Amino acid sequence: MLKGAGGVWTAMDAWQDDDALADQYADASNLAARQVLHARFSTADRSPHEWLFDQFDLPEDAMVLSLGSGHGALWTANADRIPAGWDVTVTDNSAGMMMDAMEALEDVDREFDFDSVDARDIPYPDDTFDAVTAHFVLSHLAAADREQALSEIRRVLKPDGTLYAATTGTDDLAAVFDAVAEFGSRPADAGFALENGEAQLREQFASVERRDFEDELEITKSEPLVAYLLSLPGFDGSDAFELERAFRDKIGEERFVVERSVGVFVASG
Template identity: 40%
Template sequence: MTYTDNLSRGKQLLQRCSLSIALSESLRVDKLIQGATSTRTLFYSVLYSRTPCFQLDSSQQFRNFAIKLVGDVWSSIILVLDEMVSDNDNTGDTCMQLRAGEWMTAGQFADKAGVTIRTVRFYDKVGLLTPSHRTESGHRYYSKQDLARLQQILTLKYIGLTIDEISRIIHKDGLNVDLKESLRVQSTIIGQKMEHLRLVQKTVKETLSLLESLENEEEDKPSSAGDRESSPAWELFASIIRVVNQEYENAFNLQTRIHLHDEFSINPYKWHQWLFDRIVIPERSKILELGCGDGALWERNADRIPADWDVILTDLSEGMLHDAKDRLRHSVPADRFRFTPADARSIPFPDASFDAVFANHMLYHVSERHQSLKEIRRVLKPGGVLFASTMGMNHMKEVKGLLSAINPGYDTGRQDFACEFGLENGEDQLDAAGFGNIRLQRYEDALQVTDAKPLIAYIRTTPGGRENLTDTRLAKLAFMLNEAISAEGAVHITKEVGLFIAIRK
């Protein structure tokens, strides 16, 4: 081939690949020629320079550069390009995608994300962020999907997860073609971390409140080291450590409360049976429970669950989910339920996925409740049903009276869960969130407590109990309860609970 033929053929191959050639201002054309020890080195020095690009035919500088090359140089370039084009049909597609902006070099990708190239390479090395395309020479090319993956990695890293934890989430999450679902998964994880921090903060506040109460009550009363060591304040310090290390609550407190109701409720039509009987939904329904706790609703109705129900149980606490799995494995087949952590404020499922959503005594725990109700409405199919149980303002009101009796400084007017989402205000919140045909069914019951210990254990799991029960007050409470039981035969406790049933419009 002549020199002119070589030049023409070289340009055709370059244009076929749709390559943009980058020339650095600091590396002039003459220096590139002088520094090239071989035609291959010269070609790749020009081809893979990472500085701003211009198109071949628009640059007088490159045309001058090409004219200086002898025929054998272009012949070598042609051989390289022919090899690239013939041996790897994807090369042309790669270059076209680069030119169209669909793929980015490692440098462009790092600039777009606001991180260093070193960071991008590190995540590739540890298997978190594999580039969409890698050339035989080792060059990385990234896509917009890779940018979404990097965002997920950086978000999970920001909230304190380790590389191993992020890796498990990333590989479990898969490709996440639906970016909304990926973001919902991330929101759930962030919610879990926020819940953990909330639990730590709550325990610290309770310890502080108890210490301040002790100072006010026994300011002039000397106490021995032994007294101080036996104070519940020290137990609360230990509980701070447990909360920090274990991260998530398990079902112990919940089971303590349920035990009191199991033992001393006067209605023989038990709560979980009554609640299950209210569930009227079509056959082959897909069901989501938010805040499933220890799975008591399902364990106590295991022989009544229709075989064609598809049930997914969720909770923000992984400790709760673990306890639910452990409890249910003794009463139902292992594959009967699916379990996944979920934040009710960002439910990790697509729109219109479920025929029914259960929220059993949990909505009053949720901050940003309007957002949670919007999410519940989103994942329900049109005509789908929300079942949301809760309590009223008078529920367990005698417990406040007992705390006030042992500590005159106790604030009986403090806000409780029923103020958040209760029998008195739940309908308005559901209506505001877009639900219709809202009905409230009340469950009539009360407690007749004939043993002081389960009631004391219950009170100790409540915020008011944890903040107020010093050793002295515990002894006083036990004395009061035992005296009342001896005199009256039982301590009466009011119950006020019910179920909202609402339809997604």
Template identity: 40%
Template structure:
């Protein structure tokens, strides 16, 4: 099974904790060229009433809400959910300062445990490409949204961070070791290119908004950490070999930085679909 939609792999390895996701977020936060961060930009795209019932599926570490706590209307009733208990616990820790503002639940977006027409809005950020059955998932999302309810669904484009993929393949060839096992790849099931077409049968209005950004990375270690976070190949190795691969990768990235005059430029293709039931 493709690891990108293998729920067992996603829950027990890739998203067992927030470590892999945090490594990827850190690269974007430190080296993005857009001075307005992703989470601030994202929140500006939201248009909801002062009192709204909201569900996020695949909430991850809860960073969207942590970064925007000061902007949340007092009457928003927010439920954060994830298939991974480890990720949900990370979200709870990250949002502990918010007190009782959030409800946390473990469940599968393909079978939501809510009555019809429960929510004013549903958030599904960088996760719809992970679900095994996208059609069933969209039916469930449509079902639990109230009439006129909103879906906010972030995803990537097919060429998102293609330069990073190229670096990974070059390193694997350099050492003769398969670093990539298919977690990061193109042909996403739900992407900027194909997302609107897949949403349109379930929603009366679908709009795509792109977030303009790129990366200019000047350090080797964050590049290596990002790449290692996307593969299960290294995690399955014994500790000594894993350290050896990590050192080799960091040295390889340092060499690439030197070849590129101290900075590696990486293209990003990220955006948001806004759909109304």
């Protein structure tokens, strides 16, 4: 057991049958490459992490479970906004990712608990949390695993607790993938998307509201686009030069505006 930022970190085996997913999220490097693209070129008036934090409607004293937190960007981006009375447990299924989150949050002037958690088997008692976040997590699970995860989330939430589950739409960043369609395609992770997430959540929750984050990217450099694609499964590093040339041509022809499709479901009851 390992102490970090005032909390407890424990290791559990998670999603061992999915080697590709484990490789993708062994640490924060791929995730960081994707976030750089949005941070550099977004036209929104705030970051997605700030917007997601704005969606919380919780008491000053709240128990919060953050599933699939990656390197903790939601909490680092909003470190000075977290109420003192919140007890936040930051989790991911990857031990490497959890170490990255612990390091990122080490200098934040508050305590967090850390745990490596499989969303299909959440190791906490019934009715524990006022809120659970599952941002960009559920789309990575197969249908049966996603059903199990949602059942577990409902179990650990208090009767009046709320799930916040962010995801993308099936056409998110479509212009990027269209520009390089000959080299690869969007990862097939649309099992839980803005278009179909509500129906799945209603199996466990009486009230489900979809909220959309309005954003588009105005891209002026090709290099972050290439780094983004190479962080995804299905794109080969040997194509990096051709990918960069394709994007450079696209940017040179016109203002390369890429629509985002991102939002969050707020589920309760």
